[in-house]
Amino acid sequence: MIVWLAWAGSAAGYALLALGALSLDQRIYTRAVAEALARHRATRPEPADAVPDEDLRLGVAAVAVLAEGDGSIHRAFSTVIIGMVARGVLKPDTEYDGTPTLALAHRDEGRPGASEEEAALRSLASSCQNPAGADPHGLLHPTADRLMTEGYLRGRGVYVDFQLPCVFWARTLAALTLPLAALETYAFLDWRYALVAGWTSIAMIVVAWGLALPDSERPQALRLPVLTERGAQVVRQARARHAHLDPAKRPASQAYAPDEAAAACAVFGTAAYSHFAAHTPGFAAAFTAGVERRLESRAADHLRRHWNDFIG
Structure with missing residues:
Protein backbone atom coordinates (compact mmCIF):
# COMPACT_ATOMS: atom_id res chain seq x y z
CA MET A 1 0.00 0.00 0.00
CA ILE A 2 2.81 2.39 0.87
CA VAL A 3 4.49 1.66 -2.45
CA TRP A 4 1.32 2.52 -4.37
CA LEU A 5 0.94 5.74 -2.42
CA ALA A 6 4.54 6.62 -3.23
CA TRP A 7 3.91 5.90 -6.93
CA ALA A 8 0.75 8.04 -6.95
CA GLY A 9 2.61 10.84 -5.19
CA SER A 10 5.46 10.78 -7.72
CA ALA A 11 3.05 10.82 -10.68
CA ALA A 12 1.01 13.66 -9.19
CA GLY A 13 4.19 15.56 -8.32
CA TYR A 14 5.44 15.37 -11.90
CA ALA A 15 2.06 16.51 -13.21
CA LEU A 16 2.13 19.52 -10.87
CA LEU A 17 5.66 20.35 -12.02
CA ALA A 18 4.53 20.26 -15.66
CA LEU A 19 1.53 22.51 -14.96
CA GLY A 20 3.69 24.89 -12.97
CA ALA A 21 6.26 25.13 -15.77
CA LEU A 22 3.55 25.86 -18.33
CA SER A 23 2.02 28.48 -16.04
CA LEU A 24 5.36 30.25 -15.51
CA ASP A 25 6.09 30.28 -19.25
CA GLN A 26 2.60 31.65 -19.94
CA ARG A 27 3.26 34.50 -17.50
CA ILE A 28 6.53 35.28 -19.30
CA TYR A 29 4.71 35.27 -22.65
CA THR A 30 1.91 37.51 -21.36
CA ARG A 31 4.44 39.99 -19.97
CA ALA A 32 6.34 40.04 -23.29
CA VAL A 33 3.10 40.74 -25.20
CA ALA A 34 2.19 43.57 -22.82
CA GLU A 35 5.64 45.12 -23.20
CA ALA A 36 5.44 44.89 -27.01
CA LEU A 37 2.02 46.59 -27.03
CA ALA A 38 3.29 49.30 -24.67
CA ARG A 39 6.24 50.01 -26.98
CA HIS A 40 3.86 50.22 -29.94
CA ARG A 41 1.55 52.66 -28.16
CA ALA A 42 4.51 54.81 -27.10
CA THR A 43 5.89 55.10 -30.64
CA ARG A 44 2.56 55.21 -32.51
CA PRO A 45 -0.14 56.69 -30.26
CA GLU A 46 -3.70 56.00 -31.29
CA PRO A 47 -6.49 58.62 -31.63
CA ALA A 48 -8.01 60.22 -28.57
CA ASP A 49 -10.37 58.22 -26.39
CA ALA A 50 -14.05 57.98 -27.23
CA VAL A 51 -16.20 60.74 -25.81
CA PRO A 52 -19.47 60.11 -23.91
CA ASP A 53 -22.38 59.03 -26.14
CA VAL A 160 4.14 44.64 -34.07
CA ASP A 161 7.79 43.64 -33.77
CA PHE A 162 7.83 40.93 -31.15
CA GLN A 163 10.57 38.73 -29.76
CA LEU A 164 9.00 35.40 -28.85
CA PRO A 165 10.31 34.48 -25.38
CA CYS A 166 11.96 31.11 -24.85
CA VAL A 167 9.83 28.49 -23.07
CA PHE A 168 12.47 28.26 -20.36
CA TRP A 169 10.66 26.43 -17.59
CA ALA A 170 8.98 23.85 -19.81
CA ARG A 171 12.24 22.96 -21.52
CA THR A 172 14.08 22.85 -18.21
CA LEU A 173 11.55 20.33 -16.92
CA ALA A 174 11.85 18.40 -20.20
CA ALA A 175 15.60 18.18 -19.70
CA LEU A 176 15.13 16.88 -16.16
CA THR A 177 12.53 14.31 -17.17
CA LEU A 178 14.94 11.64 -18.36
CA PRO A 179 16.76 11.33 -15.00
CA LEU A 180 13.40 11.56 -13.21
CA ALA A 181 12.01 8.75 -15.37
CA ALA A 182 15.12 6.66 -14.67
CA LEU A 183 14.68 7.30 -10.94
CA GLU A 184 11.00 6.31 -11.21
CA THR A 185 11.93 3.04 -12.89
CA TYR A 186 14.68 2.27 -10.36
CA ALA A 187 12.47 3.07 -7.34
CA PHE A 188 9.82 0.61 -8.48
CA LEU A 189 12.12 -2.03 -9.90
CA ASP A 190 10.34 -4.85 -8.09
CA TRP A 191 8.60 -7.14 -10.61
CA ARG A 192 5.22 -6.42 -9.02
CA TYR A 193 5.46 -2.73 -9.93
CA ALA A 194 7.76 -2.81 -12.95
CA LEU A 195 4.96 -2.63 -15.55
CA VAL A 196 3.28 0.37 -13.91
CA ALA A 197 6.62 2.10 -13.40
CA GLY A 198 7.56 1.48 -17.03
CA TRP A 199 4.35 2.97 -18.39
CA THR A 200 4.69 5.91 -15.98
CA SER A 201 8.21 6.60 -17.24
CA ILE A 202 7.03 6.41 -20.86
CA ALA A 203 4.23 8.86 -20.08
CA MET A 204 6.72 11.26 -18.49
CA ILE A 205 8.97 11.09 -21.56
CA VAL A 206 5.99 11.77 -23.87
CA VAL A 207 5.03 14.81 -21.76
CA ALA A 208 8.64 16.01 -21.86
CA TRP A 209 8.70 15.65 -25.64
CA GLY A 210 5.55 17.79 -25.85
CA LEU A 211 7.05 20.42 -23.55
CA ALA A 212 10.23 20.62 -25.62
CA LEU A 213 8.39 21.20 -28.92
CA PRO A 214 8.25 24.80 -30.19
CA ASP A 215 4.85 26.45 -29.83
CA SER A 216 3.76 26.99 -33.43
CA GLU A 217 0.58 28.81 -32.34
CA ARG A 218 2.57 31.72 -30.94
CA PRO A 219 3.79 33.93 -33.79
CA GLN A 220 7.14 35.60 -34.12
CA ALA A 221 5.29 38.77 -35.15
CA LEU A 222 2.48 39.87 -32.86
CA ARG A 223 -0.73 40.78 -34.66
Missing part, protein backbone atom coordinates in the same frame (compact mmCIF):
# COMPACT_ATOMS: atom_id res chain seq x y z
CA GLU A 54 -19.99 58.18 -28.97
CA ASP A 55 -22.01 55.02 -29.63
CA LEU A 56 -25.10 57.12 -30.33
CA ARG A 57 -23.24 59.36 -32.77
CA LEU A 58 -21.86 56.41 -34.73
CA GLY A 59 -25.20 54.59 -35.03
CA VAL A 60 -26.25 50.99 -34.56
CA ALA A 61 -24.68 49.67 -37.78
CA ALA A 62 -21.26 51.01 -36.77
CA VAL A 63 -21.67 49.69 -33.22
CA ALA A 64 -22.51 46.26 -34.69
CA VAL A 65 -19.27 46.27 -36.71
CA LEU A 66 -17.28 47.18 -33.60
CA ALA A 67 -19.10 44.72 -31.32
CA GLU A 68 -18.31 41.82 -33.64
CA GLY A 69 -14.67 42.47 -32.81
CA ASP A 70 -12.96 41.28 -35.98
CA GLY A 71 -14.03 44.02 -38.39
CA SER A 72 -16.56 41.86 -40.25
CA ILE A 73 -19.92 43.32 -41.22
CA HIS A 74 -22.35 40.37 -41.09
CA ARG A 75 -23.80 41.37 -37.72
CA ALA A 76 -24.23 44.94 -38.97
CA PHE A 77 -26.07 43.65 -42.05
CA SER A 78 -28.60 41.69 -40.00
CA THR A 79 -28.88 44.66 -37.60
CA VAL A 80 -29.98 47.03 -40.37
CA ILE A 81 -32.54 44.56 -41.69
CA ILE A 82 -33.90 43.77 -38.21
CA GLY A 83 -34.29 47.50 -37.55
CA MET A 84 -36.33 47.92 -40.73
CA VAL A 85 -38.52 44.91 -39.93
CA ALA A 86 -39.05 46.05 -36.34
CA ARG A 87 -40.16 49.52 -37.45
CA GLY A 88 -42.54 48.07 -40.04
CA VAL A 89 -40.62 49.17 -43.14
CA LEU A 90 -40.10 45.54 -44.21
CA LYS A 91 -42.28 42.53 -43.48
CA PRO A 92 -41.94 38.76 -43.93
CA ASP A 93 -43.79 37.67 -47.05
CA THR A 94 -43.74 34.96 -49.71
CA GLU A 95 -42.95 35.07 -53.41
CA TYR A 96 -45.26 33.73 -56.10
CA ASP A 97 -43.66 30.27 -55.77
CA GLY A 98 -44.01 30.22 -52.00
CA THR A 99 -40.37 31.11 -51.22
CA PRO A 100 -40.09 33.19 -48.03
CA THR A 101 -38.94 36.75 -48.63
CA LEU A 102 -38.86 40.23 -47.12
CA ALA A 103 -41.05 42.80 -48.81
CA LEU A 104 -41.93 46.46 -48.32
CA ALA A 105 -44.69 46.88 -45.80
CA HIS A 106 -45.67 50.18 -47.41
CA ARG A 107 -44.45 52.04 -50.47
CA ASP A 108 -43.77 55.53 -49.19
CA GLU A 109 -40.45 57.32 -49.66
CA GLY A 110 -39.03 56.24 -46.32
CA ARG A 111 -38.50 58.06 -43.08
CA PRO A 112 -36.50 61.30 -42.99
CA GLY A 113 -32.84 60.78 -42.18
CA ALA A 114 -32.83 57.12 -43.24
CA SER A 115 -29.31 55.78 -43.72
CA GLU A 116 -27.82 54.94 -47.09
CA GLU A 117 -27.93 51.26 -46.17
CA GLU A 118 -31.68 51.42 -45.49
CA ALA A 119 -32.26 53.33 -48.73
CA ALA A 120 -30.41 50.65 -50.72
CA LEU A 121 -32.35 47.82 -49.05
CA ARG A 122 -35.64 49.67 -49.59
CA SER A 123 -34.75 50.00 -53.27
CA LEU A 124 -34.19 46.25 -53.55
CA ALA A 125 -37.48 45.51 -51.79
CA SER A 126 -39.37 47.93 -54.07
CA SER A 127 -38.06 45.99 -57.09
CA CYS A 128 -39.42 42.75 -55.61
CA GLN A 129 -36.01 41.42 -54.51
CA ASN A 130 -35.32 40.02 -51.07
CA PRO A 131 -33.16 42.63 -49.26
CA ALA A 132 -31.50 39.83 -47.26
CA GLY A 133 -29.94 38.70 -50.54
CA ALA A 134 -27.95 41.94 -50.89
CA ASP A 135 -24.16 41.90 -50.74
CA PRO A 136 -23.24 42.86 -47.14
CA HIS A 137 -19.74 44.01 -48.08
CA GLY A 138 -20.90 46.35 -50.81
CA LEU A 139 -23.61 47.71 -48.53
CA LEU A 140 -21.55 48.32 -45.39
CA HIS A 141 -18.03 48.82 -46.68
CA PRO A 142 -18.34 52.63 -46.32
CA THR A 143 -19.24 52.19 -42.64
CA ALA A 144 -16.25 49.93 -41.94
CA ASP A 145 -13.99 52.25 -43.92
CA ARG A 146 -15.16 55.25 -41.89
CA LEU A 147 -14.53 53.41 -38.62
CA MET A 148 -10.99 52.62 -39.74
CA THR A 149 -10.36 56.21 -40.84
CA GLU A 150 -11.60 57.61 -37.52
CA GLY A 151 -9.44 55.20 -35.47
CA TYR A 152 -11.99 52.67 -34.20
CA LEU A 153 -10.57 49.80 -36.30
CA ARG A 154 -7.00 49.17 -37.36
CA GLY A 155 -7.37 46.42 -39.96
CA ARG A 156 -6.55 42.72 -39.84
CA GLY A 157 -2.92 42.78 -40.97
CA VAL A 158 -1.25 45.13 -38.48
CA TYR A 159 1.74 43.53 -36.77
CA LEU A 224 -2.69 43.58 -33.07
CA PRO A 225 -6.41 43.20 -32.39
CA VAL A 226 -8.64 44.60 -35.12
CA LEU A 227 -10.49 46.69 -32.53
CA THR A 228 -8.57 49.67 -31.17
CA GLU A 229 -8.92 50.82 -27.58
CA ARG A 230 -11.16 53.63 -28.81
CA GLY A 231 -13.40 51.11 -30.56
CA ALA A 232 -13.48 48.93 -27.44
CA GLN A 233 -14.63 51.95 -25.40
CA VAL A 234 -17.53 52.49 -27.81
CA VAL A 235 -18.54 48.85 -27.41
CA ARG A 236 -18.45 49.22 -23.62
CA GLN A 237 -20.62 52.34 -23.87
CA ALA A 238 -23.17 50.49 -26.01
CA ARG A 239 -23.22 47.46 -23.71
CA ALA A 240 -23.82 49.65 -20.68
CA ARG A 241 -26.52 51.67 -22.42
CA HIS A 242 -28.40 48.62 -23.72
CA ALA A 243 -27.76 46.20 -20.86
CA HIS A 244 -31.53 45.86 -20.35
CA LEU A 245 -31.79 44.35 -23.85
CA ASP A 246 -29.53 41.39 -23.05
CA PRO A 247 -31.52 38.26 -24.09
CA ALA A 248 -29.91 36.30 -21.26
CA LYS A 249 -31.59 38.60 -18.72
CA ARG A 250 -34.83 39.16 -20.61
CA PRO A 251 -37.95 37.00 -20.28
CA ALA A 252 -38.39 34.84 -23.37
CA SER A 253 -41.98 36.06 -23.71
CA GLN A 254 -41.01 39.75 -23.80
CA ALA A 255 -40.52 40.98 -27.37
CA TYR A 256 -38.27 43.89 -28.29
CA ALA A 257 -39.92 47.24 -28.91
CA PRO A 258 -39.54 48.66 -32.46
CA ASP A 259 -36.78 51.02 -31.32
CA GLU A 260 -34.94 48.32 -29.34
CA ALA A 261 -34.49 45.45 -31.79
CA ALA A 262 -31.66 46.89 -33.90
CA ALA A 263 -29.65 48.02 -30.86
CA ALA A 264 -30.07 44.61 -29.23
CA CYS A 265 -28.84 42.81 -32.35
CA ALA A 266 -25.91 45.23 -32.71
CA VAL A 267 -24.69 44.67 -29.16
CA PHE A 268 -25.69 41.07 -28.40
CA GLY A 269 -25.49 39.47 -31.84
CA THR A 270 -26.87 36.00 -32.47
CA ALA A 271 -28.72 35.71 -29.15
CA ALA A 272 -30.67 38.91 -29.84
CA TYR A 273 -31.33 37.81 -33.43
CA SER A 274 -32.87 34.57 -32.16
CA HIS A 275 -34.95 36.45 -29.58
CA PHE A 276 -36.29 38.82 -32.25
CA ALA A 277 -36.96 36.01 -34.72
CA ALA A 278 -38.91 34.06 -32.09
CA HIS A 279 -41.38 36.98 -31.84
CA THR A 280 -41.51 37.75 -35.58
CA PRO A 281 -43.15 34.88 -37.48
CA GLY A 282 -41.60 34.23 -40.88
CA PHE A 283 -38.59 36.51 -40.37
CA ALA A 284 -35.93 33.82 -39.87
CA ALA A 285 -37.11 31.85 -42.92
CA ALA A 286 -37.20 34.98 -45.09
CA PHE A 287 -33.76 36.16 -43.98
CA THR A 288 -32.22 32.70 -44.44
CA ALA A 289 -33.79 32.38 -47.91
CA GLY A 290 -32.21 35.67 -48.96
CA VAL A 291 -28.78 34.67 -47.67
CA GLU A 292 -28.99 31.28 -49.39
CA ARG A 293 -29.98 32.90 -52.67
CA ARG A 294 -27.00 35.26 -52.43
CA LEU A 295 -24.63 32.35 -51.80
CA GLU A 296 -26.10 30.36 -54.69
CA SER A 297 -25.72 33.37 -56.97
CA ARG A 298 -22.11 33.83 -55.87
CA ALA A 299 -21.35 30.13 -56.48
CA ALA A 300 -22.93 30.28 -59.94
CA ASP A 301 -20.96 33.41 -60.77
CA HIS A 302 -17.73 31.74 -59.62
CA LEU A 303 -18.49 28.71 -61.79
CA ARG A 304 -19.21 30.97 -64.76
CA ARG A 305 -15.95 32.89 -64.30
CA HIS A 306 -13.85 29.72 -64.00
CA TRP A 307 -15.68 27.51 -66.48
CA ASN A 308 -12.61 27.20 -68.69
CA ASP A 309 -10.65 25.85 -65.72
CA PHE A 310 -13.06 22.93 -65.46
CA ILE A 311 -13.17 22.05 -69.15
CA GLY A 312 -9.43 22.14 -69.56
Whole structure:
Protein backbone atom coordinates (compact mmCIF):
# COMPACT_ATOMS: atom_id res chain seq x y z
CA MET A 1 0.00 0.00 0.00
CA ILE A 2 2.81 2.39 0.87
CA VAL A 3 4.49 1.66 -2.45
CA TRP A 4 1.32 2.52 -4.37
CA LEU A 5 0.94 5.74 -2.42
CA ALA A 6 4.54 6.62 -3.23
CA TRP A 7 3.91 5.90 -6.93
CA ALA A 8 0.75 8.04 -6.95
CA GLY A 9 2.61 10.84 -5.19
CA SER A 10 5.46 10.78 -7.72
CA ALA A 11 3.05 10.82 -10.68
CA ALA A 12 1.01 13.66 -9.19
CA GLY A 13 4.19 15.56 -8.32
CA TYR A 14 5.44 15.37 -11.90
CA ALA A 15 2.06 16.51 -13.21
CA LEU A 16 2.13 19.52 -10.87
CA LEU A 17 5.66 20.35 -12.02
CA ALA A 18 4.53 20.26 -15.66
CA LEU A 19 1.53 22.51 -14.96
CA GLY A 20 3.69 24.89 -12.97
CA ALA A 21 6.26 25.13 -15.77
CA LEU A 22 3.55 25.86 -18.33
CA SER A 23 2.02 28.48 -16.04
CA LEU A 24 5.36 30.25 -15.51
CA ASP A 25 6.09 30.28 -19.25
CA GLN A 26 2.60 31.65 -19.94
CA ARG A 27 3.26 34.50 -17.50
CA ILE A 28 6.53 35.28 -19.30
CA TYR A 29 4.71 35.27 -22.65
CA THR A 30 1.91 37.51 -21.36
CA ARG A 31 4.44 39.99 -19.97
CA ALA A 32 6.34 40.04 -23.29
CA VAL A 33 3.10 40.74 -25.20
CA ALA A 34 2.19 43.57 -22.82
CA GLU A 35 5.64 45.12 -23.20
CA ALA A 36 5.44 44.89 -27.01
CA LEU A 37 2.02 46.59 -27.03
CA ALA A 38 3.29 49.30 -24.67
CA ARG A 39 6.24 50.01 -26.98
CA HIS A 40 3.86 50.22 -29.94
CA ARG A 41 1.55 52.66 -28.16
CA ALA A 42 4.51 54.81 -27.10
CA THR A 43 5.89 55.10 -30.64
CA ARG A 44 2.56 55.21 -32.51
CA PRO A 45 -0.14 56.69 -30.26
CA GLU A 46 -3.70 56.00 -31.29
CA PRO A 47 -6.49 58.62 -31.63
CA ALA A 48 -8.01 60.22 -28.57
CA ASP A 49 -10.37 58.22 -26.39
CA ALA A 50 -14.05 57.98 -27.23
CA VAL A 51 -16.20 60.74 -25.81
CA PRO A 52 -19.47 60.11 -23.91
CA ASP A 53 -22.38 59.03 -26.14
CA GLU A 54 -19.99 58.18 -28.97
CA ASP A 55 -22.01 55.02 -29.63
CA LEU A 56 -25.10 57.12 -30.33
CA ARG A 57 -23.24 59.36 -32.77
CA LEU A 58 -21.86 56.41 -34.73
CA GLY A 59 -25.20 54.59 -35.03
CA VAL A 60 -26.25 50.99 -34.56
CA ALA A 61 -24.68 49.67 -37.78
CA ALA A 62 -21.26 51.01 -36.77
CA VAL A 63 -21.67 49.69 -33.22
CA ALA A 64 -22.51 46.26 -34.69
CA VAL A 65 -19.27 46.27 -36.71
CA LEU A 66 -17.28 47.18 -33.60
CA ALA A 67 -19.10 44.72 -31.32
CA GLU A 68 -18.31 41.82 -33.64
CA GLY A 69 -14.67 42.47 -32.81
CA ASP A 70 -12.96 41.28 -35.98
CA GLY A 71 -14.03 44.02 -38.39
CA SER A 72 -16.56 41.86 -40.25
CA ILE A 73 -19.92 43.32 -41.22
CA HIS A 74 -22.35 40.37 -41.09
CA ARG A 75 -23.80 41.37 -37.72
CA ALA A 76 -24.23 44.94 -38.97
CA PHE A 77 -26.07 43.65 -42.05
CA SER A 78 -28.60 41.69 -40.00
CA THR A 79 -28.88 44.66 -37.60
CA VAL A 80 -29.98 47.03 -40.37
CA ILE A 81 -32.54 44.56 -41.69
CA ILE A 82 -33.90 43.77 -38.21
CA GLY A 83 -34.29 47.50 -37.55
CA MET A 84 -36.33 47.92 -40.73
CA VAL A 85 -38.52 44.91 -39.93
CA ALA A 86 -39.05 46.05 -36.34
CA ARG A 87 -40.16 49.52 -37.45
CA GLY A 88 -42.54 48.07 -40.04
CA VAL A 89 -40.62 49.17 -43.14
CA LEU A 90 -40.10 45.54 -44.21
CA LYS A 91 -42.28 42.53 -43.48
CA PRO A 92 -41.94 38.76 -43.93
CA ASP A 93 -43.79 37.67 -47.05
CA THR A 94 -43.74 34.96 -49.71
CA GLU A 95 -42.95 35.07 -53.41
CA TYR A 96 -45.26 33.73 -56.10
CA ASP A 97 -43.66 30.27 -55.77
CA GLY A 98 -44.01 30.22 -52.00
CA THR A 99 -40.37 31.11 -51.22
CA PRO A 100 -40.09 33.19 -48.03
CA THR A 101 -38.94 36.75 -48.63
CA LEU A 102 -38.86 40.23 -47.12
CA ALA A 103 -41.05 42.80 -48.81
CA LEU A 104 -41.93 46.46 -48.32
CA ALA A 105 -44.69 46.88 -45.80
CA HIS A 106 -45.67 50.18 -47.41
CA ARG A 107 -44.45 52.04 -50.47
CA ASP A 108 -43.77 55.53 -49.19
CA GLU A 109 -40.45 57.32 -49.66
CA GLY A 110 -39.03 56.24 -46.32
CA ARG A 111 -38.50 58.06 -43.08
CA PRO A 112 -36.50 61.30 -42.99
CA GLY A 113 -32.84 60.78 -42.18
CA ALA A 114 -32.83 57.12 -43.24
CA SER A 115 -29.31 55.78 -43.72
CA GLU A 116 -27.82 54.94 -47.09
CA GLU A 117 -27.93 51.26 -46.17
CA GLU A 118 -31.68 51.42 -45.49
CA ALA A 119 -32.26 53.33 -48.73
CA ALA A 120 -30.41 50.65 -50.72
CA LEU A 121 -32.35 47.82 -49.05
CA ARG A 122 -35.64 49.67 -49.59
CA SER A 123 -34.75 50.00 -53.27
CA LEU A 124 -34.19 46.25 -53.55
CA ALA A 125 -37.48 45.51 -51.79
CA SER A 126 -39.37 47.93 -54.07
CA SER A 127 -38.06 45.99 -57.09
CA CYS A 128 -39.42 42.75 -55.61
CA GLN A 129 -36.01 41.42 -54.51
CA ASN A 130 -35.32 40.02 -51.07
CA PRO A 131 -33.16 42.63 -49.26
CA ALA A 132 -31.50 39.83 -47.26
CA GLY A 133 -29.94 38.70 -50.54
CA ALA A 134 -27.95 41.94 -50.89
CA ASP A 135 -24.16 41.90 -50.74
CA PRO A 136 -23.24 42.86 -47.14
CA HIS A 137 -19.74 44.01 -48.08
CA GLY A 138 -20.90 46.35 -50.81
CA LEU A 139 -23.61 47.71 -48.53
CA LEU A 140 -21.55 48.32 -45.39
CA HIS A 141 -18.03 48.82 -46.68
CA PRO A 142 -18.34 52.63 -46.32
CA THR A 143 -19.24 52.19 -42.64
CA ALA A 144 -16.25 49.93 -41.94
CA ASP A 145 -13.99 52.25 -43.92
CA ARG A 146 -15.16 55.25 -41.89
CA LEU A 147 -14.53 53.41 -38.62
CA MET A 148 -10.99 52.62 -39.74
CA THR A 149 -10.36 56.21 -40.84
CA GLU A 150 -11.60 57.61 -37.52
CA GLY A 151 -9.44 55.20 -35.47
CA TYR A 152 -11.99 52.67 -34.20
CA LEU A 153 -10.57 49.80 -36.30
CA ARG A 154 -7.00 49.17 -37.36
CA GLY A 155 -7.37 46.42 -39.96
CA ARG A 156 -6.55 42.72 -39.84
CA GLY A 157 -2.92 42.78 -40.97
CA VAL A 158 -1.25 45.13 -38.48
CA TYR A 159 1.74 43.53 -36.77
CA VAL A 160 4.14 44.64 -34.07
CA ASP A 161 7.79 43.64 -33.77
CA PHE A 162 7.83 40.93 -31.15
CA GLN A 163 10.57 38.73 -29.76
CA LEU A 164 9.00 35.40 -28.85
CA PRO A 165 10.31 34.48 -25.38
CA CYS A 166 11.96 31.11 -24.85
CA VAL A 167 9.83 28.49 -23.07
CA PHE A 168 12.47 28.26 -20.36
CA TRP A 169 10.66 26.43 -17.59
CA ALA A 170 8.98 23.85 -19.81
CA ARG A 171 12.24 22.96 -21.52
CA THR A 172 14.08 22.85 -18.21
CA LEU A 173 11.55 20.33 -16.92
CA ALA A 174 11.85 18.40 -20.20
CA ALA A 175 15.60 18.18 -19.70
CA LEU A 176 15.13 16.88 -16.16
CA THR A 177 12.53 14.31 -17.17
CA LEU A 178 14.94 11.64 -18.36
CA PRO A 179 16.76 11.33 -15.00
CA LEU A 180 13.40 11.56 -13.21
CA ALA A 181 12.01 8.75 -15.37
CA ALA A 182 15.12 6.66 -14.67
CA LEU A 183 14.68 7.30 -10.94
CA GLU A 184 11.00 6.31 -11.21
CA THR A 185 11.93 3.04 -12.89
CA TYR A 186 14.68 2.27 -10.36
CA ALA A 187 12.47 3.07 -7.34
CA PHE A 188 9.82 0.61 -8.48
CA LEU A 189 12.12 -2.03 -9.90
CA ASP A 190 10.34 -4.85 -8.09
CA TRP A 191 8.60 -7.14 -10.61
CA ARG A 192 5.22 -6.42 -9.02
CA TYR A 193 5.46 -2.73 -9.93
CA ALA A 194 7.76 -2.81 -12.95
CA LEU A 195 4.96 -2.63 -15.55
CA VAL A 196 3.28 0.37 -13.91
CA ALA A 197 6.62 2.10 -13.40
CA GLY A 198 7.56 1.48 -17.03
CA TRP A 199 4.35 2.97 -18.39
CA THR A 200 4.69 5.91 -15.98
CA SER A 201 8.21 6.60 -17.24
CA ILE A 202 7.03 6.41 -20.86
CA ALA A 203 4.23 8.86 -20.08
CA MET A 204 6.72 11.26 -18.49
CA ILE A 205 8.97 11.09 -21.56
CA VAL A 206 5.99 11.77 -23.87
CA VAL A 207 5.03 14.81 -21.76
CA ALA A 208 8.64 16.01 -21.86
CA TRP A 209 8.70 15.65 -25.64
CA GLY A 210 5.55 17.79 -25.85
CA LEU A 211 7.05 20.42 -23.55
CA ALA A 212 10.23 20.62 -25.62
CA LEU A 213 8.39 21.20 -28.92
CA PRO A 214 8.25 24.80 -30.19
CA ASP A 215 4.85 26.45 -29.83
CA SER A 216 3.76 26.99 -33.43
CA GLU A 217 0.58 28.81 -32.34
CA ARG A 218 2.57 31.72 -30.94
CA PRO A 219 3.79 33.93 -33.79
CA GLN A 220 7.14 35.60 -34.12
CA ALA A 221 5.29 38.77 -35.15
CA LEU A 222 2.48 39.87 -32.86
CA ARG A 223 -0.73 40.78 -34.66
CA LEU A 224 -2.69 43.58 -33.07
CA PRO A 225 -6.41 43.20 -32.39
CA VAL A 226 -8.64 44.60 -35.12
CA LEU A 227 -10.49 46.69 -32.53
CA THR A 228 -8.57 49.67 -31.17
CA GLU A 229 -8.92 50.82 -27.58
CA ARG A 230 -11.16 53.63 -28.81
CA GLY A 231 -13.40 51.11 -30.56
CA ALA A 232 -13.48 48.93 -27.44
CA GLN A 233 -14.63 51.95 -25.40
CA VAL A 234 -17.53 52.49 -27.81
CA VAL A 235 -18.54 48.85 -27.41
CA ARG A 236 -18.45 49.22 -23.62
CA GLN A 237 -20.62 52.34 -23.87
CA ALA A 238 -23.17 50.49 -26.01
CA ARG A 239 -23.22 47.46 -23.71
CA ALA A 240 -23.82 49.65 -20.68
CA ARG A 241 -26.52 51.67 -22.42
CA HIS A 242 -28.40 48.62 -23.72
CA ALA A 243 -27.76 46.20 -20.86
CA HIS A 244 -31.53 45.86 -20.35
CA LEU A 245 -31.79 44.35 -23.85
CA ASP A 246 -29.53 41.39 -23.05
CA PRO A 247 -31.52 38.26 -24.09
CA ALA A 248 -29.91 36.30 -21.26
CA LYS A 249 -31.59 38.60 -18.72
CA ARG A 250 -34.83 39.16 -20.61
CA PRO A 251 -37.95 37.00 -20.28
CA ALA A 252 -38.39 34.84 -23.37
CA SER A 253 -41.98 36.06 -23.71
CA GLN A 254 -41.01 39.75 -23.80
CA ALA A 255 -40.52 40.98 -27.37
CA TYR A 256 -38.27 43.89 -28.29
CA ALA A 257 -39.92 47.24 -28.91
CA PRO A 258 -39.54 48.66 -32.46
CA ASP A 259 -36.78 51.02 -31.32
CA GLU A 260 -34.94 48.32 -29.34
CA ALA A 261 -34.49 45.45 -31.79
CA ALA A 262 -31.66 46.89 -33.90
CA ALA A 263 -29.65 48.02 -30.86
CA ALA A 264 -30.07 44.61 -29.23
CA CYS A 265 -28.84 42.81 -32.35
CA ALA A 266 -25.91 45.23 -32.71
CA VAL A 267 -24.69 44.67 -29.16
CA PHE A 268 -25.69 41.07 -28.40
CA GLY A 269 -25.49 39.47 -31.84
CA THR A 270 -26.87 36.00 -32.47
CA ALA A 271 -28.72 35.71 -29.15
CA ALA A 272 -30.67 38.91 -29.84
CA TYR A 273 -31.33 37.81 -33.43
CA SER A 274 -32.87 34.57 -32.16
CA HIS A 275 -34.95 36.45 -29.58
CA PHE A 276 -36.29 38.82 -32.25
CA ALA A 277 -36.96 36.01 -34.72
CA ALA A 278 -38.91 34.06 -32.09
CA HIS A 279 -41.38 36.98 -31.84
CA THR A 280 -41.51 37.75 -35.58
CA PRO A 281 -43.15 34.88 -37.48
CA GLY A 282 -41.60 34.23 -40.88
CA PHE A 283 -38.59 36.51 -40.37
CA ALA A 284 -35.93 33.82 -39.87
CA ALA A 285 -37.11 31.85 -42.92
CA ALA A 286 -37.20 34.98 -45.09
CA PHE A 287 -33.76 36.16 -43.98
CA THR A 288 -32.22 32.70 -44.44
CA ALA A 289 -33.79 32.38 -47.91
CA GLY A 290 -32.21 35.67 -48.96
CA VAL A 291 -28.78 34.67 -47.67
CA GLU A 292 -28.99 31.28 -49.39
CA ARG A 293 -29.98 32.90 -52.67
CA ARG A 294 -27.00 35.26 -52.43
CA LEU A 295 -24.63 32.35 -51.80
CA GLU A 296 -26.10 30.36 -54.69
CA SER A 297 -25.72 33.37 -56.97
CA ARG A 298 -22.11 33.83 -55.87
CA ALA A 299 -21.35 30.13 -56.48
CA ALA A 300 -22.93 30.28 -59.94
CA ASP A 301 -20.96 33.41 -60.77
CA HIS A 302 -17.73 31.74 -59.62
CA LEU A 303 -18.49 28.71 -61.79
CA ARG A 304 -19.21 30.97 -64.76
CA ARG A 305 -15.95 32.89 -64.30
CA HIS A 306 -13.85 29.72 -64.00
CA TRP A 307 -15.68 27.51 -66.48
CA ASN A 308 -12.61 27.20 -68.69
CA ASP A 309 -10.65 25.85 -65.72
CA PHE A 310 -13.06 22.93 -65.46
CA ILE A 311 -13.17 22.05 -69.15
CA GLY A 312 -9.43 22.14 -69.56
